[in-house]
Amino acid sequence: MTPQLHDLVPAALRRAWAADGSYPDLDLYALFRARRMADPHRTAVIDTKGKLCYTQLDRKARSLAAGLRAAGVCAGDVVGVQLPSSRDAVIADLALAALGAIALPFPVGRGSREALSLLGRSGARAVIAATEHRGIEHARELAVMRGELPGLRAVVAAGPGEVPDGCLSLAELLRTDATDFTPDRPAPDSAARILVSSGTEAEPKMVAYSHNALAGGRGNFLASLLPSDTELRCLFLVPLASAFGSSGTAVTLARHGGTLVLLDRFAPADALEAIRRHRPTHVLGVPTMVRMMLDQPAEPLPELTALVLGGSPLDPSTREEAERVFGCPVVNLYGSADGVNCHTGLEAEPTPADGPGIAVGRPDPAVTDIRIATPGGEFGTTPGEIGEIVARGPMTPLCYVGAPELNQRYRTADGWVRTGDLGVFDADGGLCVVGRLKDIVIRGGANISPAEVEGELSSHPDVRDVLCTGVPDPLMGERLAACVVPRAGRTPALEELCAHLDARGLERRKHPERLLLVEALPLTPAGKPDRAALRQLAAEAG
Structure with missing residues (x-):
């Protein structure tokens, strides 16, 4: 049974x-x-596979919607989608929107037990999954x-290969006659979607x-990065099934009428070739991907x-090198599911020379209003005071x-989201x-922020990428x-990295005590960078 999805933002705000x-x-839809x-x-x-125009995509989405409806999927049902970034994933998004169903995308590569947990806790009625991926x-x-x-009423298998026992075929559903199909409203x-x-x-x-x-909310974020005379073409290096990838079908296509350029998996050479061949206006990824492309x-x-x-x-x-190489x-972007x-925008904003943290721009109230919560729980601090980042605005989700228990922990009675992130406003509102x-990381009772150390180590001339993590220690x-x-x-x-941190003025109690060199994160x-995997590698390295 699908859990009740209550909107924890006051209805009056939504209507405003x-x-x-x-x-x-x-x-x-x-x-x-x-x-x-x-x-x-x-x-x-x-x-x-090539290109699909809006008419072709719509025809396929309506056929799939009609096929899923015949298979028992109804408005309000949750449907899992575990597909690589491809036309099938976009077709599924639009078909579920046309049905009034709720999409639950999650990336290929996630283990079967995690998929089982997601589908079970969400009360999913169906799932569309890759027949085989890597x-x-x-x-x-x-x-x-x-x-x-x-x-679960149905498992739909997508992609080449034999359809497994007990599964419906996506290819067959895409051939459903949709002449009499009427979309839900x-x-x-x-x-609409569970991130x-x-x-x-x-x-x-x-x-x-x-x-x-x-x-609206996520669409306004991308709109702020879209000059008025630009036809949007977005190359997504991140999976469409990720939270970041939710700016794909719903935002790039439905909101802005743009074009999606998709890779079924990330490889730096393939990403650069896609830029040269398809000439996107915007490329969306994570810093680690760009560092790999720069190499x-x-x-x-x-x-x-x-x-x-x-x-x-x-x-x-990384920002400076990428600006030079990509010429834009x-x-x-600072964001989460x-x-x-919050983002720095198209106009160059200088990174503060002093003070903690990484600058991520000024909050946009058309997306989310952002405030800093004090340890006592009050919202609003003086510039320079560190606290927990809280947010509320048009992008704010309904609920967990x-x-x-997560709604009780991270949502307030008037709709604010407690992010669990630490932040600070500078004197200019950034x-x-x-x-x-x-x-x-708690070392001998003293707190160390890995992000702070990573920020300082990244400026060392020998470091391409870095992630810091705590490893268990008996003492x-x-x-x-x-x-x-x-x-x-x-x-x-390690010694020269610590000397670099000394020169940067970082307290010695925050210096790393172990170094693990890896070919790539x-x-x-x-x-995203897999902190859990690196934590295990670092612990095993001793």
């Missing part, structure tokens, strides 16, 4: 955002159909576990977003409007799904993110380890 234009106040009617032959999706038979695994999900403030956050909980958090919060042989690139980087801190040296503004967003409350409880990707031909030593299926 609709009245002032922050919301389009239409459901996602209606928005997409309006874009199709306005420009039916515009390219909607470019993937490894050696993992997602659809077959889910079909085998179907007995543990009594509410869900309320714009009702749930999955890796977070810091024992199980991934699930966060419900409305049509308005996606197309590729230099070749001329077409002009971009913006390189938009989120998911992990963006250090000044590099936007430092939990409902917070199947987790009332937000700086200092780190995570739960990422603190001190934890010690700090630096996991470093060296620049080509360099082999930094591992990424999670959602495209």
Whole structure:
């Protein structure tokens, strides 16, 4: 049974955002159909199979919607989607929106037990999964576990290969006659999509977003990076199934009528080739991906409007190098599935020379208002005072799904979201993110912020990428380890890195005591640096 999805933002605020234009106040499929009617032959999706225009995409989405309806999927049902970034994932998004169902995307590569947890806790009625992706038979695994999900009506297998026993075929559903199909018209403030956050909980958090919060709040974020004379073409290096990727179908297509350029998996050479061949206006990824691209042989690139980087801190040296190589503004995005967003914008903003944290721009009230909460719980601090970042605005999600304890912990009675991030406002109203409350390493009773140390180490000339993590220690409880990707031909030593930190003025108690050199930082299926994997590697290295 689908858990009740209550909106924890006061209804009067939602209606005020609709009245002032922050919301389009239409459901996602209606928005997409309006874009199709306005420009039916515009390219909607470019993937490894080629191109789909808006008319072709709409025809496929309506056929899938009709097929899913015949299979028992109804308005308000949650449907899991575990597909690589491709036309099938976009078709599924739009088909579910046309049904008035709620999409629950999660990246390929996630283990079957985690998928089982997501589908079970959300009360999913169906799931669309890849027949095979990089050696993992997602659809077959889910079909085998179907007995543990009594509410699951159907498993749909997508992609080449034999359809596993107990599964429906996506290819067959796409051939359904949709002549008599009538789309549902869900309320714009009702749930449209559940974003999955890796977070810091024992199980991934699930966060419900409305049509308005996606197309309006998240749509306003992308609109602020779109010059008025620009036709939007977005290359997504992150999976569409990630929280960052929710700016794909709902925002790029439905809200802005743009074009999606998709890679089914990230590889730096392939990403650069996609930029040269398809000439996107915006490239969306994480800093680690860009660092990997910067290490590729230099070749001329077409002009971009913006390189938009989120998911992990963006250090000044990477930003400066990327601006030079890609020849465009590099936007430092701070955001999460939990409902917070802030970015530096297309105009260059100097990073503060003094003070803690990484500058992420000024909050946009059309997306989210951001404040700093004191330890006592009061909102609003003086500039320079560090506290927990809290947010509320048009992008704010409805609630956490199947987790009332998270709603009690992270949501306030008047709709604010407690992010668990530490931040500070500078004197000009710019937000700086200092780190995570739960990422603190406690060494002998003293707190160390890994983000602070990472920011200083990233400026060392031998360091291409870095992530710091705590490793268990019988004497001190934890010690700090630096996991470093060296620049080509360099082999930094722990002593010289600590000397660099001395020169930067970082207290010696915060210096890393262990160094692990790696060829690349591992990424999670959602495209973020995998801190858990590095923590284990650092602990095993001793």
